[in-house]
Amino acid sequence: MRRLIVGLLLGSVTAAQAAVLPEDRADAMYHEYSGGGVTVNGPSILVRKKVGDNVSVVGNYYVDSVSSASIDVKLSASKYTERRTERTLGVDYLRGNAIMSLSYTNSVESDYDANTANVSISQDMFGDLTTVTLGFGRGWDTVGQSTDPSFKEPVDRRNYRLGLSQILTKNLILSLNYEAITDEGLLNNPYRSYRFYSGPSNDQFQLASENFKYPNTRTSGAARISLKYYLPWRGAVHGSYRYFSDTWGIQADTYEAGYTHTLDSGWVLDFKYRYYTQTKADFYADIFPREDAQNFMARDKELSTYQAQTVGFGVSYDFLRNGWGFLDRGSLNLDFDHMRFHYDNFRDATAAGYDAGQEPLYEFSANVTRAFISLWY
Numbered sequence: 001m002r003r004l005i006v007g008l009l010l011g012s013v014t015a016a017q018a019a020v021l022p023e024d025r026a027d028a029m030y031h032e033y034s035g036g037g038v039t040v041n042g043p044s045i046l047v048r049k050k051v052g053d054n055v056s057v058v059g060n061y062y063v064d065s066v067s068s069a070s071i072d073v074k075l076s077a078s079k080y081t082e083r084r085t086e087r088t089l090g091v092d093y094l095r096g097n098a099i100m101s102l103s104y105t106n107s108v109e110s111d112y113d114a115n116t117a118n119v120s121i122s123q124d125m126f127g128d129l130t131t132v133t134l135g136f137g138r139g140w141d142t143v144g145q146s147t148d149p150s151f152k153e154p155v156d157r158r159n160y161r162l163g164l165s166q167i168l169t170k171n172l173i174l175s176l177n178y179e180a181i182t183d184e185g186l187l188n189n190p191y192r193s194y195r196f197y198s199g200p201s202n203d204q205f206q207l208a209s210e211n212f213k214y215p216n217t218r219t220s221g222a223a224r225i226s227l228k229y230y231l232p233w234r235g236a237v238h239g240s241y242r243y244f245s246d247t248w249g250i251q252a253d254t255y256e257a258g259y260t261h262t263l264d265s266g267w268v269l270d271f272k273y274r275y276y277t278q279t280k281a282d283f284y285a286d287i288f289p290r291e292d293a294q295n296f297m298a299r300d301k302e303l304s305t306y307q308a309q310t311v312g313f314g315v316s317y318d319f320l321r322n323g324w325g326f327l328d329r330g331s332l333n334l335d336f337d338h339m340r341f342h343y344d345n346f347r348d349a350t351a352a353g354y355d356a357g358q359e360p361l362y363e364f365s366a367n368v369t370r371a372f373i374s375l376w377y
Helices: 002-009 071-076
Strands: 025-035 038-051 055-068 080-095 098-109 112-125 130-144 152-167 172-185 193-198 204-209 217-231 235-246 251-262 267-278 306-319 329-347 361-376
Touching: 071 193, 112 152
Parallel strands: none
Antiparallel strands: 025 038, 025 361, 038 055, 055 080, 080 098, 098 112, 112 130, 130 152, 152 172, 172 217, 193 204, 217 235, 235 251, 251 267, 267 306, 306 329, 329 361
């Protein structure tokens, strides 16, 4: 869930448009996610600056303040709060029709440290109608546990990316992307528990820690196809499909469609709809027949079978269009997403008055808000 939130809120600060260096700009954002008993909020500051004609540097400071009383927390622990601070430094180098990018990200919280390095190269070809991008990322994480200062477990992550962007007509752009990820180490949440039947008639349950109950390796791959069509009345429509699968048995499909409309007054309106569905991991169960039912055991709802729908709306306004002092222009932006999650085989074990395994299926909604200002200089 943390990765989903961050992806929705911030996007990638390392992506660069091929053969053109990013413009000098500064962004200040406030974000908030609220849903399912979890609230995540905080600021983000991003600054880009060219150094000469061939180099652009970027720095990003991002903060998450988390308050959680999620269904998992209510089942086995008490509400908690924590703070995560993330810093990114990157550089883009332009040479001919190619851009080479490097970035390093450090993320620190009380019980999890993450370090990630990324490198990519984008090359324009065939009269700038085609752009090919290759990328590689390496992550070194350390998983801790607030209740045990001696608990330190490593996680090694590797990410391989291949992208193709093709201008098909003056109004139509096609994008193809593939990503492969390998993870090795402690891949479960050290605080999470699974449940199993207990009681003389299996009408009750007990909890046991998921620690070291996951496979210590995971390989996943995702392919995405996107189309964007520019309409004659200063609007554009876009759609995409993404397929995901991994060695844990999860398969997922994501469909997204959207529309962007630009007004003469400087306002830009965005609308989007996203539908996501996935199957469960091979070793997932809402409740197991006994404590030692199998070698690998998990009850993380993100590994269950579920569907998620997102309806989003965004509005931005360009100001200082004629510049002001050293500023070239500015933009005010507000984005809002409403998300709904429905789980097919994860039940609300906190519900009273039900036998174990007969509780209502869990569902919840969440809202994501991003408000930010961008200044070009």
